[in-house]
Amino acid sequence: MNERVTEDGRTHRRPPRNRSVERPTPTWRHIYNQLRERIVTLDLQPGETLNEKEIAEEYGVSRTPVREATLRLADEGLIEVFPQSGTFIARIPYDELPEAMVIREALETKSVQLATDAATRSDIMVLRTIVERQREADLAQDQAAFHAADESFHAEIARIAGHEGLWKLVLSVKLQVDRYRRTTLFQPNRMKKVIEDHEAIIEGMTSGDPSQAVEALIRHLNNVLPDELPSKT
Secondary structure, eight states: OOEEEOTTSOEEEOOOOOOOOOOOOOOHHHHHHHHHHHHHTTSSOTTOBOOHHHHHHHHTOOHHHHHHHHHHHHHTTSEEEETTTEEEEOOOOGGGHHHHHHHHHHHHHHHHHHHHHHOOHHHHHHHHHHHHHHHHHHHHTOHHHHHHHHHHHHHHHHHHHTOHHHHHHHHHHTHHHHHHHTTTTTSTTHHHHHHHHHHHHHHHHHHTOHHHHHHHHHHHHHTTSOSSOOSOO
16 A cells, blocks of 8 residues: 555555666577677677677576577578587678679569559658768768668668568578678768669659669669679678
């Protein structure tokens, strides 16, 4: 009860007891999401050792959820587990990147075709707003903000197309490509080139001609990878 009755018959409400708020214990999924982000953004470098014990101590958990998280990351090809040797951040598989881009191009070509037919003025305004965010990120040399806006741009096209699942498929396919791209965004004028490509895609969609939008998209995707990739990290 939070009330008490005094001798004069009045009822007084007791102040609430101070209760310490306990932070929830991180789950394996929380640990997985954070490690995944650090790997994709190259905060954790290819070839770097991943120590399960240290991670468990960092999150204040047992090694069980950490092991579950690392198993999921291994399934995605983001880490490599070598018995008796240890767990390491996977190197970027350069030989697999061209195939990933072929699949991405097929999925996003369909997405931009459908989006061009369905786009409203409001949809185009949203895309232009996202590009403006990229321009601001370029001026600030904020790589994280630029990449986030880039993802939003392509996701928005899939939403306009009415098939957001297409972008979810692209996300799974381009995972290793994203790691590679993080090494190229610091190249001179790289961000400006991406912005120009996105503006060309918007112009193609605004024209109402799907072929023009697709042509702009393909030019954009062709700029993601160089003609020659390194053989190793």
